[in-house]
Amino acid sequence: MNAGRGEGRLTTHVLDTMAGKPGAGITVVLDRLGPGDVRTRVAEARTNADGRCDAPLLAGADLLPGRYELTFAVGAYFQARGVTLTDPPFLDEVPIRFAISDAGQHYHVPLLISPYAYSTYRGS
Template sequence: MNAGRGEGRLTTHVLDTMAGRPGAGITVVLDRLGDDGARTRVAEARTNADGRCDGPLLAGADLTVGRYELTFAVGAYFQARGVTLTDPPFLDEVPIRFAISDAGQHYHVPLLISPYAYSTYRGS
């Protein structure tokens, strides 16, 4: 385990499966989750025209072993695109909880989204 070396990085991207294109302009928040339930905001970004953040959310020594949560503001994204949504929207914010077990690896956590469904996986 490379827990102390900090050579890895955390990245994400969003694909709008309803429109068949990248999810541009989506606010992404990253929190670190403590063993005691406390949460600490460690990054906030907005996806670019390719649905990706302009750089890693965490990299190097900032990427540490632990539990994290990415939150994607998808309700605001679909509203801005003029998509008719329920009130309140079925999916407003999508949280993805995951763990970093080796800070020396690349963790890529993409989100595939539509107004009524989402999926994720560990990408490369």
């Protein structure tokens, strides 16, 4: 195990299951959650044409064990694509809370989205 060595990384990608293609241009925010759910913003990125961020959200010494929350701006994405949504949209921002226990591992947290549903898992 590489716990505590800071050799791992955190990545994400978004798949638009409604369109059957990558979710391009989605703003992704990463917060570290401290005691009492106090948030510290640690990264912000936008997905590229492949639905991925151009670089890991955290890597090396910046990847610390703890609790995190990724927030994806899916409402703005669907609005920009011209998808008819309710007002307000059923899904606007999708938060995913997860924990990193071993900073030496690769944590991949993908998001599969449609205007009315989403799914995630720990990928590789």
